[in-house]
Every structure is written in structure tokens, then in C-alpha cells.
Amino acid sequence: MKTKNIKKNKGFALLFAVMISSIILAIALGVATISYKEVKFSTSAKDTNDAFFAADTGAECALYYDRIDPANNAFDPLFSGPMNCNGLSITLGGSDPTWNFIVSQLGDNKNGCAIVSVNKSDPNSTSIVSKGYNNGGSNCIATENTVEREIDLNY
Numbered sequence: 001m002k003t004k005n006i007k008k009n010k011g012f013a014l015l016f017a018v019m020i021s022s023i024i025l026a027i028a029l030g031v032a033t034i035s036y037k038e039v040k041f042s043t044s045a046k047d048t049n050d051a052f053f054a055a056d057t058g059a060e061c062a063l064y065y066d067r068i069d070p071a072n073n074a075f076d077p078l079f080s081g082p083m084n085c086n087g088l089s090i091t092l093g094g095s096d097p098t099w100n101f102i103v104s105q106l107g108d109n110k111n112g113c114a115i116v117s118v119n120k121s122d123p124n125s126t127s128i129v130s131k132g133y134n135n136g137g138s139n140c141i142a143t144e145n146t147v148e149r150e151i152d153l154n155y
Helices: 002-065
Strands: 093-095 098-106 112-119 127-133 148-154
Touching: 002 098, 002 112, 002 127, 002 148
Parallel strands: none
Antiparallel strands: 093 098, 098 112, 112 127, 127 148
């Protein structure tokens, strides 16, 4: 009679082993998912920081060259001097009252950039829009997985 009970209980051990391995697999997948999201978040935070740094650098460059003295104001038709930001010569595009330029080689890996637009259509106010990218290269062309941050200054 004992042999009959033993034969009936053999399936229970297999079921128990499958359930335990399923629980362990579910826990491992949960931990792996959380770890992946944390790594992705830390990378995203770094990319956001680089993009904001680029936007801030572009805005500061525009503010530096927007001076009261027309001979030193890059956004005045009388300006004749060079415009340098981040140790690079900047080519100023556009004309009165809207100008634009690109500041490149920003960030840790020198891949960040900023596209800056300056609008002086109202003689009593200035609008500066600086769009910073963590990965854009020297021409500031957004690629896959590029993070953009924008700073608007109005005064």
C-alpha cells in the first residue's frame, strides 16, 4: 500500500520544482527590468545636462555680444569685429532684425551644440532663443537619440 502512495506523489515534486523555478525567473526578470530602467534614466539625465549646458552656452554668447555700443554689438549693422564663443570663430547668419548662429563642440565629448536665434524687431526689446543639443556635431544636426533643451530670454 505504501508503494501506491509514493507513485502518486512523484508528480507533486515536479510541479513544485517548476513553480519554484518560475518564481525565481519572475524575480530575476523584475530585477533586470528595474536595473535597465535605472541605467536608461542615468544616461538620460547626463544627456539632458549636456543639452542644457549647450543651450546655456549659446544664450550666454548671444548676451555677451548684445551690447549697447554698436561697434561691439554683433547684432547691429555697424558691427565689424569677429564673434568668438567657446574658443571658436562664429559665423553670424541672418540680418537686421533677426540673426542666428551655431555654437559647436560643447559638452564632455565635444559633440554638443546650440542653435541660437536673436530677434531685435522691436527696438526696445530683444528675444534670444537658444536650442541646445547633446549630440549634433559641428553643423548641429540632430541625430538619433538626441536630447534638446531650449532657453528663451526676453528683455
